Amino acid sequence: MATKSRPNILCVWGDDIGVANLSCYTNGIMGYKTPNIDRVAKEGLMFTDAYAEQSCTAGRATFITGQNPYRTGLTKVGMPGAPIGLRPEDPTIAQALRHHGYATGQFGKNHLATCTT
Numbered sequence: 001m002a003t004k005s006r007p008n009i010l011c012v013w014g015d016d017i018g019v020a021n022l023s024c025y026t027n028g029i030m031g032y033k034t035p036n037i038d039r040v041a042k043e044g045l046m047f048t049d050a051y052a053e054q055s056c057t058a059g060r061a062t063f064i065t066g067q068n069p070y071r072t073g074l075t076k077v078g079m080p081g082a083p084i085g086l087r088p089e090d091p092t093i094a095q096a097l098r099h100h101g102y103a104t105g106q107f108g109k110n111h112l113a114t115c116t117t
Helices: 035-043 056-065 093-099
Strands: none
Touching: 056 093
16 A cells, blocks of 8 residues: 655744845845755745744744744743743644654754743
8 A cells, every 4th residue: 555645844934034134035236155955845835925923932932833923922022931832732843743754853943931920
């Protein structure tokens, strides 16, 4: 029995990076050359229209949970030991993808904290 293949999903999230910093969006006219990202973009899907939150913490929390920052309480840059953070019951994109057979991982900083209260 053949298994149904699923597409690979790669989300690159960077601090203080704009569309003009990636040559796949500007064809290099801004002076930046990002050939490896360009290759991945050419082979996959590129987002061209999006909204962003005012801080990296709020943006990451929104992407990871699909929830508005006011629902998670993560509206500013998260700090270790803060009384707010993701709760165990908050859904995540990783949980949804694992339910469909994906292996997931997240690397680097996230500022999301974990609410233990």
